[in-house]
Amino acid sequence: MEIRELLQAYKKGLLSEEEAARALTYSDLGFAKVDRQRSLRCGLPEVIYCEGKTDEQILRIFEDLRAGSCKTALGTRLAPERARWLEGRLSGLHYFEKARIALLGEPMEEVPERYVVVATGGTSDIPVAEEAAVTAAAFGARVERCYDVGVAGLHRLLSKAELIAGASAVVAVAGMEGALASVVAGLAPCPVLAVPTSVGYGASFGGLSALLTMLNSCASGVSVVNIDNGFGAGYQAALINRIGVKNSEDTLY
Numbered sequence: 001m002e003i004r005e006l007l008q009a010y011k012k013g014l015l016s017e018e019e020a021a022r023a024l025t026y027s028d029l030g031f032a033k034v035d036r037q038r039s040l041r042c043g044l045p046e047v048i049y050c051e052g053k054t055d056e057q058i059l060r061i062f063e064d065l066r067a068g069s070c071k072t073a074l075g076t077r078l079a080p081e082r083a084r085w086l087e088g089r090l091s092g093l094h095y096f097e098k099a100r101i102a103l104l105g106e107p108m109e110e111v112p113e114r115y116v117v118v119a120t121g122g123t124s125d126i127p128v129a130e131e132a133a134v135t136a137a138a139f140g141a142r143v144e145r146c147y148d149v150g151v152a153g154l155h156r157l158l159s160k161a162e163l164i165a166g167a168s169a170v171v172a173v174a175g176m177e178g179a180l181a182s183v184v185a186g187l188a189p190c191p192v193l194a195v196p197t198s199v200g201y202g203a204s205f206g207g208l209s210a211l212l213t214m215l216n217s218c219a220s221g222v223s224v225v226n227i228d229n230g231f232g233a234g235y236q237a238a239l240i241n242r243i244g245v246k247n248s249e250d251t252l253y
Contacts, residue, residue: 032057034061036065044139045072045073045074046070047074047231048061049075050077055085058075062102066105071108072105073103074102075101078102080095083097083102086102098130099133101134101135103134103138107139108138108140110141111141111242114142114168115142115144115167115168116144116241117143117146117167118144118145118170118171119173119180120146120180121149121151121178122150122175123148125175125197128173128230129145129147132173132230132233132234132237135234135235135238136238136241138238141168141242144167146160150180151180154183161187168243169191170192171233172192172194174196175210177204177209178196178213178214181217181219182213182219182222188221191223191240192219194217195232196211196228197210198227210227211224223236
C-alpha cells in the first residue's frame with residue numbers, strides 16, 4: 001500500500017489509527033521488527049535474509065510483509081528444501097533455485113527502455129550472478145545476461161561491447177583473479193558493480209584475491225560489494241536503473 005492509499009483508507013475509516021501508525025513504522029514480531037515503511041522511504045521494500053532463521057520465522061516475516069501490502073517480497077539465501085516447505089504454506093511464492101531466492105508477489109513494473117547487464121568471468125560464477133540478476137529483475141530492471149566472458153578469452157567479452165555500452169549499470173561477477181570488473185569498466189559508460197566470488201584454487205583464499213583485485217582496480221567507475229554478495233550488487237543495480245523515474249508522490253519525503 002502506497003502512502004496516499006494508506007492515508008485515504010484511514011480517512012474513510014477503513015484503517016484504525018493504530019493500524020495506520022503500524023504500517024508507517026514497523027511490525028514487531030518479537031524475533032524481528034519488519035520494516036513496512038522501507039519502500040516508502042527508499043523505493044524498494046525490505047528483503048529477508050533467510051540463512052540463520054528458522055522456517056517458521058521466515059514464514060511469519062513473509063506473511064507480515066504481505067499483510068502490510070508489500071507487492072514484491074524477496075527472501076535470499078533460501079535452500080531448496082526450505083523453499084518447498086514454504087511453497088506449501090504461502091500461495092503465490094515463486095522460487096528461483098539457481099539464485100536461491102524466493103519471490104512472494106510479483107516483480108515491480110519494469111523500467112522502460114533501460115536495462116542492467118550481469119556478466120560473469122566463468123560458468124562457476126553463475127550462482128552468484130543469478131542472485132544479482134533475479135534481485136534486479138524483481139525490482140523492475142530488465143536484465144541481460146552475459147555469462148562466461150572472462151579475461152581468459154577477451155574476444156568473448158568484446159563481442160558484447162555494444163550491449164554493455166547501452167546499460168544503466170553492469171554487474172561484473174568473477175572469482176579467480178577477479179580481473180573482469182576492470183576490463184568491463186574500460187568498456188562501460190555506466191557504473192560497474194563488482195562482485196568477487198569464492199571460486200578459485202587455494203591462493204584465491206575463498207574470494208579474497210578477487211576482492212583485493214577489484215578494490216585496487218585502475219579503471220574508474222568500479223564499486224565493490226562483499227564476496228559472493230550477488231544480492232547487494234543486484235539491489236544497487238536496480239536502484240541505479242530506477243534513477244529519474246521514481247514517483248515522489250509515493251514516498252514519505
